[in-house]
Amino acid sequence: MKNTSDATRDLPRGMSRTGPVLFSYGFRPFFLASALWAIASLNLWMAYLSFGVPVASDYGTLYWHAHEMLFGFAPAVLAGFLLTAIPNWTGRLPIAGRPLAVLFAIWCAGRITMLLSGSTGIVPAAAIDSLFLPVMLLVCTREVVAGKKWKDLKVIAGLFVLSLANVLFHIEVIDGAGPELAIRFAIGAYVLLVTIVGGRILPSFTRNWINQFGRTDFPVPYNSFDAAIIIIGAVAFVLWAYAPHSTATWGTAGVAAVLNMIRLVRWRGWTTWPEPILFVLHATFLFVPLGFAAISVQAAGWLAEVAVLHVLAIGTISMMMLAVMTRAIRGHTGRKLKSSRMTNVSYVLLGCVALVRPLAELIPALSTEILAAAAIGWTAAFGLFALEHTPLLWSGRKPLTMRGG
Known part of the structure; x- marks a missing residue:
């Protein structure tokens, strides 16, 4: 029989058996809140478009909508992922308990003050909202440096x-200018993170899955070819941010599209078709070359930038976030890495939204109907996610397996 201290040492990292389950690991509060805010913020935007409901009017409802997608919803998912993944990378204990609750409160304060910016004032709201990402930066930098994981x-x-x-x-926004430059920079940063992390997890997950069947047709692991493609993609995004209609942007983004398609093929994603929770990662990464192709077409003057933004924001960023969240929740709550029918439906719905939403700019006569359909699909996708995963995030502790005899 083990004594209490021995049993405590055998607890898996981050699986404290005391305190609120919600704050026992970073993915729990942030994945749950991100899904709920994805639904709420999008429907507030649609209420404004459809019925003229005032939403963050002093800040500008259009700007608020763009901001809350890029700097409200998306950072919550990113925080949940990093606060869960970095302990695995570094071997250090995860942020949990009161520090995690404080970090989550900072994110919530940003959402509330931005929504109520007409009452709080735009500058104070912007100042409070601007706290979360730097704090996350400091926390994650400290963990990576302490763990000496320089890569x-x-x-x-x-x-x-x-x-x-x-x-x-x-x-x-405060200066009265459009935030297009900031939007392009943010989307570029998110997509580059997808290309970096995706290049790490997709070949690894795929190899592990293929290996179960005794096969040897493994994907090509990360190498210098991948590193070169990421650098080319970074150059393309910088050019797009500063000169979205230049010849250099057209050419570099076109090259990045082709090379990322080659990269995706090297990972042999089609072999994972029988496993939707893995296949969706490959299907989502397809939007990376599609996004670069869209940037190239925009630079040539044949596509509106709003359409390009939604190809990348929904197809590449939001779909990858949904796919990663569903996988991480199952893995970190002791469930099998198998997607349910409800999860698979959410994947399909969000994929359809990624394909449909850019059509609003291509078919202006049907823009109202297209926006409504996209909003319904988005709400349904994240609604299904929340319906299925809230019980796991709120109260589902990972079963404790003790080591030793």
Whole structure:
């Protein structure tokens, strides 16, 4: 029989058996809140479009909508992922309990003050909202440096860019200018994170899955070819941010589209079709080359930027976030890595939204109907996610398996 101290040492990292379950691991509060805010903020935006309901009017409802997608919903998912993944990378204990609750409260304060910016004032709201990403940056940098995982600093660099982009967004709005530059920088940062982390997890997950069947047709692991493609993608995004209609942007984004397609093929994603929770990661990464292709077409003057933004924001960023959330929740609550029928439906719905929403700019006569259909699909996708996963996030502790005899 083990004594209490021995049993405590055998607890898996982050699986404290006391205190609120919600704050026992980073993915729990942030994944749950991100889904709920994805639904609430989008429907507030649609209420404004459809019925003229005033929403953050002093800030500008259009700008508020763009901000809350890029700097409200998305950072919550990113925080949940990083606060869960970094302990695995570094071997250090995860942020949990009161520190996690404080970090979550900072995120919530940003959402509330931005929504009520007409009462709080735009500048105070922007100042409070701008706290979360830098704090996340400091926390994650501390963990990576303490764990001496220097190669993971490139992921931290993405947080740094997002922090600057958020501040730039507020400055541009307060100065009366459009925040298009900040939006392009933010989307570029998120997509680069997808190309970095995706290049790490997709070949690994796929190899592990293929290996179960005794096969040897493994995907090509991350190598210098992948690193070169990420650098080319970064150059393309910088060019797009500063000169979205230049010849250099057209050419570089076109090259990035082709190379990322080659990269995706090297991962042999089609072999994972029988396993939707894995296949969806490959299907989502397809929006990376599609997004670069859209940037190239925009630079040539054949596509509106709003359409490009939604290809990347919904197809590449939001779909990857949904796919990663469903997988992480199952893995970290002791469930089998198998997607349910409800989860598979949410994947399909969000994929349809990613394909349909850009059509609002291509078919102006049907823009109202297209926006409504996209909003319904988005709400349904994240609604199904919340319906299925809230019980796991709120109260589902991972079953405790003790080591030793």
